[in-house]
Amino acid sequence: MYRIIIYIALLLPATILFADSHRPLDFLASIAGAHDEGEQIVRHYCANCHAVNPLIPLGAPRQQIPADWEARVRQGMSILLQHTAEGLRAMPARGGCFECTDEQLLLAVLAMLPPTSGLVEHKKDNKIKILNKKAKLIQKSPDNLKK
Numbered sequence: 001m002y003r004i005i006i007y008i009a010l011l012l013p014a015t016i017l018f019a020d021s022h023r024p025l026d027f028l029a030s031i032a033g034a035h036d037e038g039e040q041i042v043r044h045y046c047a048n049c050h051a052v053n054p055l056i057p058l059g060a061p062r063q064q065i066p067a068d069w070e071a072r073v074r075q076g077m078s079i080l081l082q083h084t085a086e087g088l089r090a091m092p093a094r095g096g097c098f099e100c101t102d103e104q105l106l107l108a109v110l111a112m113l114p115p116t117s118g119l120v121e122h123k124k125d126n127k128i129k130i131l132n133k134k135a136k137l138i139q140k141s142p143d144n145l146k147k
């Protein structure tokens with residue numbers, strides 16, 4: 001009997017924690033338009049590899065660590081987004097978030113960039129202010145990525 005209670009006690013939080021990732025479309029719809037939409041996508045889809053101490057250490061640039069992003073940001077926003085969409089070496093296409101729209105991937109990339117990139121300013125509550133004109137255009141319509 002005790003064993004069953006222990007199993008339930010262990011399983012319940014795990015079910016709640018992972019429930020979102022099992023219904024990605026519901027999860028993405030539930031955070032659409034939130035001030036920290038990009039940050040939430042990073043936490044669910046990208047952090048396994050991009051966290052400062054990643055679960056899967058593949059050498060991915062770490063979230064908001066300036067030195068990791070310097071050279072990558074210099075390629076320009078369009079290349080960063082193209083590599084995110086197509087995948088790059090050990091990184092899967094769309095960072096593994098196949099349900100994410102181009103705009104959501106952009107928000108996730110912006111949430112990972114350090115303030116030193118000059119592209120974003122991180123406000124309170126993970127809110128992001130986009131400073132770069134091109135990124136703003138792309139956010140308005142991902143079609144602008146091709147321009």
Ligand code: HEC
Pocket residue numbers: 041042045046047048049050056058059060061072075079080081083084088089090091092094095096097105108109
């Ligand atoms: C399975 C691990 C993994 C996941 C999950 C992952 N990435 Fe990556 N990512 C990498 C690795 C590894 C690199 C470095 C690739 C290289 O340069 O060899 C990378 C590089 C990048 C880059 C830099 C690309 C460039 O041009 O230098 C961006 C932007 C990026 N990832 C965005 C994302 C986003 C957004 C997500 C989540 C939606 C994500 N990644 C999820 C492993 C991952």
